Amino acid sequence: MSRYLYDSFIGGYAETKNKDMVEKLLKEMQSEGFGPREHTYTHILKLHYHLRDFKAMANVVDTMSQEGLEMNLDHYSLLMRMCFKTRRLRELFQIFDLLKFRATTNLPDERIYSIAIGACGAMKDTERALDLYKEMTTRPLNPLEPNQIIMNALIYACSTRREYHYQAWQYLLESRNRGYPITQFTIELMLNICAVAGDVAYARLLLLQLYVEPSFRPCPHSFQCLFRAYSICLRRRSSLGANSALDTDLGMAIQKALIPVDNIFSHTDADLPPFLPVSRIANVDQLLAEAHAVMRYLQGSHPDLITDFVVNTYLSIASNNHQNREYRLWFAESTAPMIDPEISKVADCAYDTNVPGTSSPHRVAVDSTAFDEDGVEMHTEPFGLRFGKPDPAFTVKVLRNRYIYQSALELAFRTKDFYFGKAVYAEREAWKKTKEYETLPPEERQKMDFKAVQFMVDIYARAHLLDKAWGLVWEHSEFPWVFDKHLLRFHTLAKQSGRRDIIDKIVEFTAESRQNVDEEL
Numbered sequence: 001m002s003r004y005l006y007d008s009f010i011g012g013y014a015e016t017k018n019k020d021m022v023e024k025l026l027k028e029m030q031s032e033g034f035g036p037r038e039h040t041y042t043h044i045l046k047l048h049y050h051l052r053d054f055k056a057m058a059n060v061v062d063t064m065s066q067e068g069l070e071m072n073l074d075h076y077s078l079l080m081r082m083c084f085k086t087r088r089l090r091e092l093f094q095i096f097d098l099l100k101f102r103a104t105t106n107l108p109d110e111r112i113y114s115i116a117i118g119a120c121g122a123m124k125d126t127e128r129a130l131d132l133y134k135e136m137t138t139r140p141l142n143p144l145e146p147n148q149i150i151m152n153a154l155i156y157a158c159s160t161r162r163e164y165h166y167q168a169w170q171y172l173l174e175s176r177n178r179g180y181p182i183t184q185f186t187i188e189l190m191l192n193i194c195a196v197a198g199d200v201a202y203a204r205l206l207l208l209q210l211y212v213e214p215s216f217r218p219c220p221h222s223f224q225c226l227f228r229a230y231s232i233c234l235r236r237r238s239s240l241g242a243n244s245a246l247d248t249d250l251g252m253a254i255q256k257a258l259i260p261v262d263n264i265f266s267h268t269d270a271d272l273p274p275f276l277p278v279s280r281i282a283n284v285d286q287l288l289a290e291a292h293a294v295m296r297y298l299q300g301s302h303p304d305l306i307t308d309f310v311v312n313t314y315l316s317i318a319s320n321n322h323q324n325r326e327y328r329l330w331f332a333e334s335t336a337p338m339i340d341p342e343i344s345k346v347a348d349c350a351y352d353t354n355v356p357g358t359s360s361p362h363r364v365a366v367d368s369t370a371f372d373e374d375g376v377e378m379h380t381e382p383f384g385l386r387f388g389k390p391d392p393a394f395t396v397k398v399l400r401n402r403y404i405y406q407s408a409l410e411l412a413f414r415t416k417d418f419y420f421g422k423a424v425y426a427e428r429e430a431w432k433k434t435k436e437y438e439t440l441p442p443e444e445r446q447k448m449d450f451k452a453v454q455f456m457v458d459i460y461a462r463a464h465l466l467d468k469a470w471g472l473v474w475e476h477s478e479f480p481w482v483f484d485k486h487l488l489r490f491h492t493l494a495k496q497s498g499r500r501d502i503i504d505k506i507v508e509f510t511a512e513s514r515q516n517v518d519e520e521l
Contacts, residue, residue, distance in 0.1 A: 001028075001032070003029070003034045003037075006025060006028070006029040006032075006034060006040075007039055007040055007043065009021075009025055010022055010025050010026065010029075010040060010043045010044070011043040011046075013025065013047075014043045014044065014046045014047035014050070015046065015050070017047065017050045017051055019047060019051065022043070022044065022047050026040075026044070035067075037069065038064075038069055038070070038071075038072055038075075041060055041063075041064055041069065041075065042072075042074045042075060042078070044060055045057055045060055045075055045078045045079070046078060048060065048082075049078050049081065049082050049085075052082070052085065052086065054082055054083075054086055054088065057078070057079060057082055061075070061079070071106075072106060073106050073108075073109055073111065073112065076095060076099050076106070076108075076112060077111045077112055077115065079095055080092050080095055080096065080112065080115045080116070080119075081115060083095065083119075084115055084118065084119055084122070087122070089119050089122060089123055092115070092116070092119050093116070093119065096108065096112065096115075096116045099112065107141065107142060108136070109144070110136075110144055110146075110147050110149065110150055111149075113132060113133075113136045113144065113150060114147075114149045114150045114152075114153045115153075116132055117129045117132050117133060117150065117153040117154055117157055118153040118156060118157070120132065120157045121153065121156040121157035121159070121160050124160045124161055125157075126157050126158055126160065126161045126164045129153075129154060129157035129158070130154075130157075130158075130167075133146070133150070133154050136150075146178075148175065148178075148180040148181075151171060151174070151175040151178070151180065152175075152185060152186070152189060154171050155168050155171045155172055155175070155189050155193075156189055156192070158171060158193075159189060159192045159193040159196060160196065161196075162196055162197055165193055165196070165197050166250070168189075168193050169193070169250050170250065172186070172189070172190065173250065173253060184210065184215075184216045184217070187206055187209060187210055187216065187222075188219075188221055188222065188225070190202070190206050191203055191206050191207065191221075191222060191225035191226070192225055194206065194225060194229050195224075195225040195226075195228035195229045195232070196228075196232070197229075197232070198229055198231075198232030198233035198234075198235070198236055199229060199233070200226075200229045200230060200233045200281055200287070201279060201280050201281075203225060203226050203229040204226070204275050205279075207222055207223075207226055207273065208272060208273070208275070210222055211271065211272050211273075218302075218305065219305065220305050220306075220307045220309065220310050222305075223294070223298065223305055223310050224307075224309050224310050224313045226294065227291065227294075227310065227313040227314045227316070227317060228313050228316070230287055230290075230291045230317045231313065231316045231317040231320050231321070233281075233287065234284060234287055234288075234317060234320075234321045234323075235320055235321055271301060273294050273297050274290075274293045274294065274296075274297050275290060275294075276289075276290050287317075288317070288318075288323065288326050291314065291317050292326070292330070295314055295330070295333075295334065295394075296391060296393055296394065298310075299393055299394050299395060299396050300393060303395075303396040306396050306398065307398070308398050308399075308401055308403075311334050311335065311398045311404070312401075312403045312404060312407070314330065314334065315327065315330055315331065315334070315335075315404060315407055315408075316407060318330055318411070319407040319408070319410060319411040322411065322414045322415055324411065324415040324417060327408075327411050328417075328420060331404075331408060333391055333394040333397075334394060334397060334398065335397055335398055335399070335400045335404055336397040336398070336399060336400065337399070337400055337427055337430075337431070338399035338400060338431065338434055338436065339427065339430045339431055339433070339434060400427070400431070401436070402437075402440075402448050405424060405427075405428040405431065405452065406448060406451065406452065408420070408421075408424040409421060409424055409425060409428070409452055409455040409456065409459075410455060412424060412455070412459055413455045413458050413459050413462075416459075416462050416463075418459055418460075418462070418463040421455070421456065421459040422456075422459070425452065425455075425456045425459075428452060432449075446479070449476075449479075450476075450479045450480075453472060453473075453476045453479065454486055456472055457469045457472050457473055457487075457490055458489055458490060460472065461489065461490045461493045461494070462493065464493075464497065466490075466493070466494055466497060466499050466502050467502075469490055470490075470502055470505055470506075473487070473490075473506075473509065474505075474509075477509070481509065481510055482510065483506070483507075483510040487506050487509075487510060490506065491503060491506050491507075494506065
């Protein structure tokens with residue numbers, strides 16, 4: 001078999017991730033006297049790229065160096081793409097700088113610059129992305145003309161920082177003026193800009209465009225961007241119904257160039273999301289109602305688009321804006337515990353999940369009197385019914401994850417909801433025995449566990465259960481407690497309650513790390 005055939009077969013098996021066949025053919029090739037060349041190593045690097053094996057790719061580079069083979073732009077681009085995929089961004093720029101400053105013939109091309117600019121976006125280093133764009137288009141030797149991939153990477157880099165959104169819209173219009181077609185990826189980029197800016201008006205318009213254009217189809221990212229736009233907009237309540245890109249000359253020019261459908265909100269397609277029949281949302285109640293209606297629509301028409309990320313962002317609309325009523329309801333409707341039923345019975349007593357007709361496991365409804373031992377005034381109704389029953393149409397639930405537990409505990413702390421906070425914390429403690437938790441990196445586990453304990457300490461303290469709050473601190477003394485950062489609120493509440501014993505314990509506990517102790521203690 002010829003070298004050409006060996007290379008062709010190795011390339012084919014590399015694309016299908018068949019490592020065994022690639023290694024077998026490589027040995028046969030060498031036994032036939034055909035040593036691997038640059039083209040062969042391109043295929044081998046592609047194999048390890050598809051397998052996400054960064055170490056193996058580094059070994060291939062070492063082998064090429066030992067054999068005196070010079071790397072080309074195909075090799076560099078594969079290495080940089082692997083660094084981007086595995087978030088080794090420091091190594092990515094080391095490779096980029098090596099190629100840029102040491103190469104004599106292989107100057108970075110459009111592929112290399114698009115990866116580097118995209119990495120700047122991932123790092124939210126928009127200034128560097130703009131510098132690279134200027135560098136590639138004005139370099140003295142062989143300046144490059146930006147293609148659509150580079151324009152998209154630049155738009156993405158600008159979209160990650162709110163102060164650069166105007167430039168992002170400008171580059172979008174420039175991309176269109178260069179004759180590049182509007183793709184779904186273009187719309188998703190625009191949705192990302194709207195998400196970061198909290199531009200609900202434009203986000204709704206763009207999402208509808210994904211429905212009315214036959215070649216487009218919404219994906220989970222589309223709705224995640226919409227929900228994030230709701231959340232950011234609600235946080236900046238003064239921007240409700242205003243401050244949209246649609247209000248600028250540039251925004252209207254983009255709408256005309258990219259979104260040719262007239263009066264899109266009157267479109268009669270029954271499959272469209274149930275947006276309110278207005279181009280602008282006027283108040284908080286309208287925004288919360290529409291967000292809930294959109295999630296209900298996904299439950300009924302597109303359950304395949306409901307992912308952990310979508311639900312996390314959906315819940316953030318209420319949690320980030322301290323909407324206790326909506327969060328409690330949405331939490332019960334959209335999520336379910338991943339722990340065993342016997343463990344979850346106690347944890348589920350703070351919210352009604354006994355919804356007929358749902359497919360969620362481990363649903364238990366217990367009266368809130370289960371918490372009487374803490375001596376806190378109890379509510380007379382089951383907790384899930386305080387704000388209305390969950391919608392039985394919500395049959396698709398995601399399993400609660402670390403982000404959902406964290407947002408629920410923060411919401412309970414912000415809204416002083418002791419029972420909900422205690423129930424969530426109890427369930428989270430049981431969740432720590434699951435495989436999902438055990439597979440997390442130890443540093444990440446410690447960081448999020450410490451944050452959860454901090455929330456619960458403050459929740460106990462606000463309920464005047466100071467002994468329980470202190471017990472939790474002492475139980476988790478392995479965490480790096482610092483007085484000013486973590487225990488100041490607890491200390492203040494103990495001081496207000498006249499609990500000198502608790503005050504002394506806090507001061508003694510944090511004596512080594514605390515620097516500015518109140519002189520009166």
